[in-house]
Amino acid sequence: MKLKNCLYLGVWDNIADEHYIAKHLCKYLNVEKKSIYALDFKNNYDIILTAIPAKKPPGFWSMFKGYKIAHYFDLVINTPRERQYIPSLSKFNLVFSPENVRYPGVNHAYLQQGFEPSVLFPVRVSKNRDVGFLGRIYSDERKQIVNQVKADVGLGLRGKDFSKFVNSHKINLCLSAPVKLPGYWSARVYQILGCGGFVIHYWEEGLEDEFEDGKHLVTYCGIEDLKEKIDFYLKHDYSRQKISVQGYERVFNFTWERRVEQLWNAISKLV
Template sequence: MQTDQPEAAASIVVFESPVISRDCAEALQTLGFNVTTLALSEDNVMGLMSARPDYVLTINFNQYISEVCELLKIPYLAWVIDTPCYPIYDKAINHSHSFTFIYDAAVARRLRQSGVRQVYHLPVAANMERIGQIDVQQQDSAPEYDISFVANLTRTEYRTSILPHLSVQTNERCSQLIDSLDQPEAFLNMADQLDENLIATIQRESGYPLAGDHYLPVAHKLAYLLGREHSWQERIEVIQSLEKHFSIGVYGNEEWRAQVNGYVGHADHFTEMPRIFQGSKINLNIIRSFVESGLPMRVFDVLSCGGFLVTNDKEDLHRLFTDGKDLVTYRDTQDLIEICAYYLEHDEERRTIAQLGRSTLAQNHTFVQRMTDMLTTVQSELRGEPGAFSRWY
């Protein structure tokens, strides 16, 4: 799909983010846009009033930039790649000049059902050119592990601010809800199980302000808090189980050190992570239980490096890739152990899947393709022609 070519190099300001803003800027330049990258600061946001670009792009939604762009009548494009991203529930997301693209179709669909019109599903992507440059660099230290997992372990608000203050009865109820998230898709119904009495009890006992937002009911906010706690526990339990059978290296923040034996340290996203993905026999992905259908950057990062990926299941995996051809999905921890054991003994199958996964990614999931889809949708809306919700749904 080709985007309508802007007249005489339309200008776009891309506000910097820690991960993919640089990839977006490069793709936009490839498409012929005049791109300016700026640090996200109050002065630079206010500077839009004098710069007056044709478009503004951020990674994740920023309600203040949305307000400024609405005032200036500049199309504001936000690509949401995190869950939860609380700013998307602000009423600013429904501004007439805001166009929000969310990697999780379930979240985008729910916002549409709440009355937000210009919200769409857009998966994340990979920068094959950037990874290709790393491919030709000498790898000074290839990983020495059968399995690698690159992810932070973030101590949750529930664990630090709510759990220590709960009564035994309330703690047991919350623990039951957290444990229920072991079942696939259980998070879809989590908010419905959080009645007003439970919410009020948690607020009273913990003193934690369970505030929602314009498009985020309090029950959904609490569901995210419980989901984050479940994912914190799940990551530790999965890695501890794998360590009993395999050599596994865990890369991320210091929180891991006290939880697992195989903690290696931090891995830089742009330099070290690609080498880990390229050199590991198996790369593990554990999508958080509170992510309903979307795929995190790790899926695309691993495949773009030609790494072999084993991941738990989400709906987008079957819409964007083919299980058993591009990557391999697991059902539960025992299934994961058996899958890892099998592919560690079948090198050729593992390498073939990794190569096919990289080929599928290069063909269908690049930043140029994503920016093309994004701008085509926005330009259609500006002409009064409603843009498609998603290419995949």
């Protein structure tokens, strides 16, 4: 059986990664993007794809005849989302997420996040700031770390503004997630490297499968280790610049085009 068409249900705001996934998925089949809040749905699609499976009750997904595929990039296992997501996910033929763990009663596949080179890329600005952090300060631990290393905080930045922030800082910091799971880390590691930035990232299990510590980025374990490495790389421009160049070259293995190729290969095995 050849898969010919896909109904892609989402919210479709301006910043959704679904736009990039849909763009590259069109290489393989026809993709119709539709709001998950729409009231009329045809039932003649080979694939029904969504990144927000919990927005609808399990019975909604049961009505579709085609292969039901979910992908998302939030933490679920060992979080309050687990109770919310699993009932709907059990109705799907295949579920992708960046958590390299088993899902109870779900056909789960590991798929990491990516970046879109047409949107995030290096820009020329003066690198006149030391340490930057892009993201929300949603915990006391994050607040403490950001304050101790005197990092500038960028919130809600997209596209060129994101890249300007990255390229104006000598070091870009990625902090750990509140729940530690193998394979789960910040999507910003791909986005920052795609902008040509230098990344110091909290060590997470599995990160070494994609990036080599000291070659493509730098990892740290604990606040004292972080402060020592920040101090070292602020004083050693050549080492820092070499790692950022190698990281930029490496991250092109993890564009959304490459991730969608992985996604499509897994979907094709269902047929």
